[in-house]
Amino acid sequence: MSKDLSYTIEEVSQLLKVSKLTLYDLVKKGELPAFRVGRQMRIDAVDLDHYINNQKTIHRNNFQAPVVDLNRNESRESNHIIISGQDIVLDILSKYIENKSTYKPLRSYTGSLNSLISMYNGECDIVSLHLFDGDTGEYNTPYIKKILAGRTYILLNLLSRKAGFYVKKGNPLNIASWTDLNQKHIKLVNREKGSGARILLDEQLRLYQISPRDINGYEHEESNHLSVASVISSGAADVGVGIEKAAKIVGIDFIPIITERYDLVILKNSETEQLITTLKNILSSRQFQSEINALGDYDTSQTGKIIYETN
Template sequence: MLEEEIYTVEEVARLLKVSKLTVYDLIKKDELEAYRVGRQMRIERTALEAYKQRGRGSNLKPVEVIENEVSATAGRIIISGQDPCMDLLARELEGKGAGQPLRSQSGSLDGLVSMYRGEADIVSTHLFDGDTKTYNIPYIRKLLVSQSFVVLHFIKREAGIYVQKGNPENISEWPDLAKPGITIANREPGAGARVLLDEQLRLNGIGKDSVAGYDSIYTSHLAVAGAVAAGRANAGVGISRVAGSANVDFVPMITEQYDIVLLKNQHTEKLIQHVKDLLRSVDLQEELASVGYDTTGMGEVLYEQ
């Protein structure tokens, strides 16, 4: 018997040619069968086919009708971001009765694009801007143009370069990634680590074509570190917390700022206040600090318009 094919929400959205928010709404209304894996949802191929069959000639509303009915008051909260700290935030929001958290594992840029399209309620972002040497605000202002939003500081964490144990290639600075004989494992377009690498290459006058392995894509920090540990690459950009799990060494390069973005409108006032209260709570700050995050300034309003 063939193993059951399993889809993510993003994959089902692409197959049905609708937004992820519409897929979440189908799940919430029990029109599409799904199950949780941690904070994420998974849909089996048979469940998707069953939905499509029931929709042919039945009383189920077409997905395009449902898409027009989706609103921010439906009781679910789409939380976008890949760091485990977002799972803690989702847990706390659910515990406070703020709504039903549903997690999307989108990268920083994709998360902001989803928010602009109305497909995400809370987006985490860590995007380095080489021109200003700052994080996040330059990107958020450009991508959420004409939108009202608030940016709250969440945590800080160390970003840098994974290297093999003992750092045999003596990698210590960004230009070392372009040295002859060095191959990197890279992140997908839109990921904060990919943006950090691209900006550092630009600032150092290094063309992407000069970096071997630039097109070798891995979709998480752990996958990048694993590629380095297995010898498929000499180096890769990621965060310090993952290094110990993958048996690699870590060269710290920058303290990155990990912030949260929420749109401001009549439907999100309570959600914004819930998030502010949680980020400023001593209990959550202590829990995050205990696992290595820098919580200085957590909950501070960095920007709003």
């Protein structure tokens, strides 16, 4: 979320559907950071995001992989692997890898394209991708063929999910297609450069020959799906691009536009051979797929399928 976006206790109470007393208790215990402006207590949007994500991880997985910052070149042990991407399913995958192998997962919450570039630079082990290519209508393979040229790798399906528009309850502006964004009275909140949602938007604007300069709010960037949905909920923007689950969490409407394939890419070499085997076994297991299906809004019909592989 933007650094200047914060909520009052009352706003967070309405957003999470809990009492203000519950929130004051979380703040008192140090579980939810807050700060004061005069007599008013406020909560940073990014801190609220972290709290929600931590609670989803704790209650669904009873496991939380340590977070690593790809920009800091942090040192790691030989059995540490970095899994990059933002979907909660990756946290569940980290739990399975931790339980079924000697690997110790670290999590990076970096967008698809930036994560893929980090893999090219040797900084990631498993990268999740949802990168739409407007010329072919394909997801992911056109990008990895170019960025990982000269490398050997395997692309496995993790799941499929709906992507579309976040809009206010009742969709008062009747937003239904990409061309609707090209109206001055409609204000967009965008994702950060390098994210899959940003690339989906930019590719559609290119295909429909719409200049980003003509999109009101195009320069307003947020760093994850939940942040975009929260901006819509607050009334600061009218539309954003993201996945269905964040809209349900925040309580806004979602207009499905496309089914995106969410894949995992791993480099193939002698050091990753066991990791690839472990990953294949987890993705194809009934237990893992059942846990993903229990979350709702995900399609696991192709989970574990090899989408593309180099020799």
